[in-house]
Amino acid sequence: MVKKTLIPIGPYHPLQEEPELFKLYCEGEIVKDIKWETGYNHRGIEKLSEKKTYDQSFFLVERICGICSTSHPFAFANAVEEIGNIEITNRAKYIRSIIGELERVHSHLLWVGLAGHFLGYNTVFMWAWKYREPVLDLFEMISGNRNSYAMFKVGGVRRDIENNKIPQILKVLDLVKKKTDMLVGAVMDDPVIHARTKGVGILTKQDIIDYAAVGPTARASGVDIDVRRDDPYAAYPLVNWKVITAEKGDVFAKAEVRLLEMYESISIIEQCIEGLKKEKEGDINVKVKEIPEGWGTGHAEAPRGEVFHYVLSDGSNSPARHKIRAPSYTNIATFKKSCIGQTISDATISLAAVDPCYCCTERMAVAYDSKTGDRILNGNELIALSAKKTQNIKNQF
C-alpha cells in the first residue's frame, strides 16, 4: 500500500489571506482526499446582530466579509424590507445596483489577480490590482471609504450619488473597460494559462447540482442561475443584461465567466446612471416608522453567488433571529470533487477557482482535545443542537 502524506496548508499560510486549514492527503503528488477546518475567523455575527438595532446591523453585516461588503447589506435590506413591505424609490434602487455592480467589478479584478498569483503569474496579479484602484477611488468618492461603504439602510440608501459625480464615474468605467480588454487578452490568449487551467478542477453540471454550488462556480459549469434575474431586486429588472455561462466547468471556464461578467456589470452601471439622471436628486429614502412582527428572507447575487439572509422580527427594533448563508458555504464543499485526483500544484488553483471567502463561511466548530486528535461535532450532534436551538426560539414566541 502506498503511504499517504498529509500536507497541511494553513491556518496561517502565506498563500492565503484568511486563516483556515486545509489538509491534503496525498499519495505521491496526487491529492487523494481533502479536509478543511475553519473556526479561526469565527466572530459570532448572527448572535451579535440580535444585540443591535436594524440600523446598526447594517454596519455589522457589512463586516461579515470585506470584499463583498455590499452583498450582505443588500440581502439584509431585502429581508427587512420584505417584513415591513417597504417599497424604495427608484433612485435608491439605481444607487443600490450601481454600488453592487461596482463591487462585482472590483471583486472579480481582485480574483483575477489572486488567481494569477496562485499560478505564479505575478504580472497579472499586479496588473489586476493596479486597475482595481480606480474603482476603489470611485467608492471613496461616493461613500468616503475605499471598502465598507455603509451605503445601505432600511428604506433606501444613506448617500446620494449626485449628478455632478457622474462624469467621473463614467470616466473610470471607460478606463476599467479598456483594462479589462487587456486582461482578457492576457488571460484568454496566454498558452501558459491555458496549459495550467484547462481541464483542471473540473466540476460537472451534476456536481454543481449535488453540492448546490452557486454563482460563477455554477455558471461556469453550465448551470444558468443568477438571483439578479431569477428573483429580481433593486434596479435589475429595469436594465438589460445577460447572464454569462460557460460549459466546461474547469478553472479556465470560471475565469472566463468572471471576466465576461465584468463587461455586463459595467453595462448595468451605465444603464443605471442613465436612469439616475431621470430621477430627482436627493429622493433616496422612504420613511420607515417601525418593523412589524414577522419574518422575511432576502437574497442578493454577490460576486461569489447567492447571499441569503433570514430575519425574524418580534416587532422591536432589533432582529430576534438573523440567519445568514453566504455563497462560499456551499461552494467550498465542491473541493471534494474538484481537487481529488489532481496534483498538489493544480489543487491550489482549484481551491482558488471558486473564489472562496472564509470570513463569510465561518461556522462554529467544537473540537475536543483528545489523544486521537481533534473531534468536530458529527452530523447527528449538529442536528440535535440545531433542533434544540429552534425549540428555544419557538419557546420565546
Add this chain to the structure above:
Amino acid sequence: MGFKEFCFKKSLWLFHFAGASCNNCDIEILDCLTPRYDVERFGMVLVGSVRHADVLLVNGSINQRDKSRLLEIYEQAPKPLVVVAIGACGCTGGIFAEGDTFAGPVDKIIPVDAYIPGCPPKPEAILAGIVKLLNK
C-alpha cells in the same frame, strides 16, 4: 547605535497574521504591495514565516481559537520584533468586541508597539504607521 536600531537599519520583513477579521484589512495590507503603493521600494516584503520577520502585523479581533496560535507565533518570532495592530479590530476588537468568541484585543495577548486605527485603514495609513514607528 543600540541593538534595536541596528536590527531595523535595513530592509524590514513583514509577517501578516490575520485574526478573526472581515478580510478588508488583509486586502488593504496586500494592497500595499501592489503598484500604486509598492512598499517593496522601501525594502519591505511580506514573508511566509514569522521566523524571518522583523515586523508582525496583526489585524482582526482575536477569537478563542486564534489566541493560542497568536501567542505561539509571537514566541517563534526572532526578537527584537515590532508588533503593529491594524484596524479597529486589531486595536480594540472593533465591532466584534461584544462577540461570544472574542478573546481580547491584540494588546491583551501580546505587547503591541503601534496601533493603526481605521476600518479598514487606508494603505497610506498603514505605511505611515510603520514608518513613524521606525523613526521613533
